[in-house]
Amino acid sequence: MKALMFGWEFPPHILGGLGTASYGLTKGMSLQKDLEISFVIPKPHGDEDQSFLKIIGACYTPVVWRDVAPEKLKERFNSSMSPDEYYALRDHIYADFRYLYTNDLGCIEFSGRYPDNLLEExxxxxxxxxxxxxxxQFDVIHSHDWLTYPAGIHAKNVSGKPLVIHVHATDFDRSRGKVNPQVYSIEKNGMDHADHIICVSDLTRDTxxxxxxxxxxxxxxxxxxVDPVSKDIENIAPIRNTGDKIVTFLGRITMQKGPEYFVExxxxxxxxxxHxxxxxxxxxxxxxxxxxxxAKRGxxxxxxxxxxxxxxxVYEMLKSSDVYIMPSVSEPFGISPLEAMQVGVPTIISKQSGCAEILNNAIKIDYWDIEAMADAIYSIITYPAMYNFLKxxxxxxVDEIKWEYAGQKVRNIYDYVCGR
Amino acid sequence: MFKNEKTLHMKTICFYFQIHQPFRLKRYRFFDIGTEHYYYDDFNNESILQRVATSSFLPANQTILEMIEANKGKFKVAFSISGTALDQLEIHAPEVIDSFCQLAKTNCVEFLSETYAHSLCSLKDQDEFRVQVALHSKRIESLFGKKPRVFRNTELIYSDELGDMVADLGYKTILTEGAKHVLGWKSPNFVYQSATNPNVKLLLKNSKLSDDITFRFSDHQWNEYPLTADKFIDWIDNIPENEQLINLFMNYETFGNLQSKESGIFEFLKALPHFAEQKGITFSTPSEVAAKLKPVEPLSIPYLISWADEERDLSAWLGNTLQEEAFDKLYSLGERVRMIKDRRIQQDWLYLQSSDHFFYMSTKRASDGAVHQHFSPYDTPFEAFTNYMNVLSDFIKRVYAQFPSSVDNEELNSLLTTIQNQEEKISKLESELKTTRSRKAKA
Incomplete structure (x- = not known):
């Protein structure tokens, strides 16, 4: 079985949870011996781990025919792509894209981030x-998040192969309900064309x-x-300057993450x-x-x-903490509590987080219930048994929540859509 | 000779019903510590109590009373009612206590002894255990006119050591679980004696037959569904001749609550004596059983057992570190609390000891997890722990506010004794003074 995956981020250059999840999932799936994965991202940096999959850079894919010598390609691509690969791709240019801005290799430039002209990208x-x-050559297409849904649909139309889309978040999560109609239409279009939809939680599935x-x-x-922590991280020593307990919120300080409830x-x-x-x-x-x-609360x-x-x-901060808290208003999944638990930090999460569906040994509260949140914090920092139990x-x-198992479930979906 | 043999091999059913309700705690946040000293969820406690009283206790008592009358005293049962249940019944449903008094008058009902708060103090605090058993015994005697003679520990918790403790209090019969890992190939349908104390007789619960009624009676998936009285009595009749005692121990809420009225559970109960009589099976109270039957052999129970969950051990209450911490913290207070006279502190001390509070903190999953969830007023064990510990923190503050915390227990005890002695002396001298004065006045 060969899968063609479309993604936006891949470690080590990541901006959010999407990259971490893409890496974990593909690595977990690579344990299946009869599965090959090609992973397309807008802009590889050359230092990605390619030991278990093949990375294809959209920014190295020619869309306009240019006559380029192999020596020049070697120099430009470093290890990201071989010249033969480039030529093979060049043989499949399917339309006249000279109206687009392309570089001397006939490729479109990508930022690989989330720029203002994101829709164009x-x-x-x-x-x-x-x-x-x-x-x-592939048997199934797998698109990660809305940015890559149009690419997935395109690939499906060209190849006739089944399309699986992976919903890591929806615009309803990002905007607390005030959806951007353009984003919504791309998301909806992707879902309508998909043969199967994978969601990261039941919460997202409902949406x-x-x-x-x-x-x-x-x-x-x-x-x-969640990926097991590396030796480096395990060896990080916690920093404790005072005898005070430390309660940590770690994440983007945006509406979605509910930071104001934490302050209250x-x-x-x-x-x-x-203390x-x-x-x-x-x-x-x-x-x-x-x-x-x-400041207002003094x-x-x-x-x-x-x-x-x-x-x-991130890990230095986590390891120095006594409590980790994620009061997200709406979190499709939320990997960070799992990372905190991995290094033995007792964790409080909102019931509105997807990860709450699979975690038992974390305290779950409603994001708006600041009394319950305060009580949970107090309990962990005051009663040693609570701290030790959760730790x-x-x-x-979390050591038993492995990507390998998630990968197997994705594989079952592949087999299903391919009619095997 | 033949006739003698027959009476010797007559089977008897020993019914015992447990009635317990804890004082559930209200939501108690940490910012209440030190400011709020009332801990109980009155609304929840009252509504639960009234619900079980109307759906279960009252109709079940009525049914049993009718059965005793109809069978002219041949139907007999035993009850164990915890002190906290009695306290709540008194407040919210006193008619239930009246109906128990009515049952007590028939002389076909025996009331058993246990710890007042349905607590786990037997595991940790012997002094407290004695106090609570005495308190409960007094309460039962004052309500029902008879001092209980048979002991049943909280949730049938038992071990040899515990048996000795109970024997020291003067009890000669103890009820416990017929746990498979203790009995092995032995049958629970005999009277056994304690391995460490031959004077103590043990009555063991027949789990299979008891649970058929409590848990499986209305289970449509069960291959024996529906369970009828004649089928049930047939099963008992088919038990080997020499096994004479069938101990059916269960939660009283089985009737009308765990098994609803519509399931036909009351009709099932009502029909039992009729079919039993046909097969020559009688009913007995635990005291009668102990008087009638001789123990077959000693039974050694070196480790603690109970009637809860699949494991039949203490893991439902003391199975994780949360439960252990709460439990240790609570009983570290025992000695000091017993020196305090304040009645509210004494009352809270009892109510906080109910085993239920620890049951709610259980983190067990799988099939038994559902049972824990069913009875718990909390969503998660963590909430249960936090709430309990917050309440306990406040209680500890109150306990230590009674006497300066710089004085340790031993010192405090001797000071209190001195005061007590001096008070006695003063009153003695006062009375002497009085008599001398009156003598002088006469003269």
Missing amino acids: INNYSICAGVIARKE VIHKYNQSPAKVTTVHNA AAAKVLEKTK VQFVMAGSGDMTEAMIHLA ISDRFHFTGFLKGKQ TEGKSE
Whole structure:
């Protein structure tokens, strides 16, 4: 079985959870010996781990015929792609795209991020997908998130192979209900054309069925999993300067993540106990408002903003924490609580998070219930048994949530749509 | 000779029903600690109690009373009612207590002894155990006119060591679970004696037949469905001749609550004596059984057993670290609380000990998890733990506010004894003074 996957991010250059999930899932699926995966992303950096799949860069896919010498290609692509591959793709240019801006190799340039002209980039990606789909041999198409749905549809139309789309989030999650009609139409179009839809949680599945009018028979939930932590991360020593307990919020400071509820809960906890510090790590459009809110509640001396953390810093922060909290208003899945639990940090999550569906050894609260949230924080920092129970049981629980199992479920869906 | 043999091999059914209701706690947030000292969810407690009283206790008592009258005293049962259940019945459904009094008058009903709060103190705090058993015994005697003579520990929890403790209190008969891992190939249908204390007789629950009524009676998936009285008595009749005692121990809420009235459970109960009589099977109370039957052999139970869950052990209450911490914290107070006279503290102390609070903190999953979930007022064990610990934190503050915390228990005890002695002395001297004065006045 060969799968052609369309994605937007792939580690190590990631901007959100999508890249982490794509990596984990494909790695988990690569344990199936009879499965090959080609993974298309807009812009590879050359340092991606290609040991278990083949990465194809849309930015290295020619859409306009240019006569280029192999030496020049070698120099330009480094290890990202071989010249032969380029020539093979070039043989499958299917229309006249000279009206587009292309570089000297006949390729479209991509940012690989989420730029202002995102819709244009999505469209260009789909044009490249047409070339790739004509050249590649595969049995099934798998598109990750709405950015790649048009590419998936294009590939399906060209090849006649079944299309599976993977919903990591919908615009209803991102916007708290105020959907962007353009995004919605791309999402809906993708779902309508898909032979099967994979959702990362039952919560998302409900949204897909009810808000996008999809037949329940065609929508399956495959919960995300988490990669085991590496030795490097395991060896990070927690930093403890004071005897205070540390409660951490880590994520984008946006409406979707519910940061204001965390500030309110912190104020409640601090009314009763002093030996605790609160940390809001991350950045986002609500950062300033949160700084003001903390000041208004008079807790700025115990409420800290770290700004955006990346890579190792994330784990340093997590390991130094006594409580991790994710009060998301709407979270399709939410991998970060699993990462916190992996390093033994007791975790509080909102019931409105997809991961709440599979986690037992985390405290679940309604995102708006700041009293319950405060009570849960207080309980973990005050009662040692609570801390220890969540620490050890939480870790052993997430250690059993493996991508390998998620990959097997995806495979069953492949077999089903391919009629095997 | 033949006739003698026959009476010797007559089977008897020993019914015992458990009645317990805990004082469920209200939602108690940490910011209530130190400011709010009332812990109970009155609304929930009252509505649950009234529901079980109307659906179960009252109709079941009525049925049993009619059965006793109809069978001219041949139908007999035993009850064990926890002190916390009695307290709540008294407040919310006193008519249930009246109907138990009525049953008590028939002399066909025996009331058993247990810990007042349906607590787990037998595992941790011997002094507390004695206090609670005495308290419960007094309560039963004052309500029903008879001092209980047979002991049944919370949830049938038992071990040899515990048996000795109970024997020290003067009880000679104890009810417990016929756990498979203890009995092995042995049958629960005999009277056994404690391995460490030959004077103590053990009555063991016949799990199969008891659970057929409690859990499977209205189960359509069960291959024996529907269970009728004549079929049930037939099963008992088919038990080997020499096994004479069938102990049917169950939650009283089986009648009308766990098995609804519509399932026909009351009719089933009503029909039992008729079919039993046809087969020559009688009914007995635990005391009668202990008096009539000789123990067949000693039974050694070195580890604690109970009637809960598949494992029949303590894991339902003390199976995880949360439960252990809450339990240890609670009983670290015992010695000090017993020195306090404050009645509200004494009452809260009892109510906080009910085993149910620990049951709600269970993190067991699988089939038994559903049972835990069914009875718990909380969504998750973590909520149960946090709520309980918050309440306990407040209670601890109140306990230590009674006497300066710098004084340790031993010192405090001796100080209190001194005060007590001096008070006695003073009153003695006062009375002496009085008599001398009156003598002087006379003179």
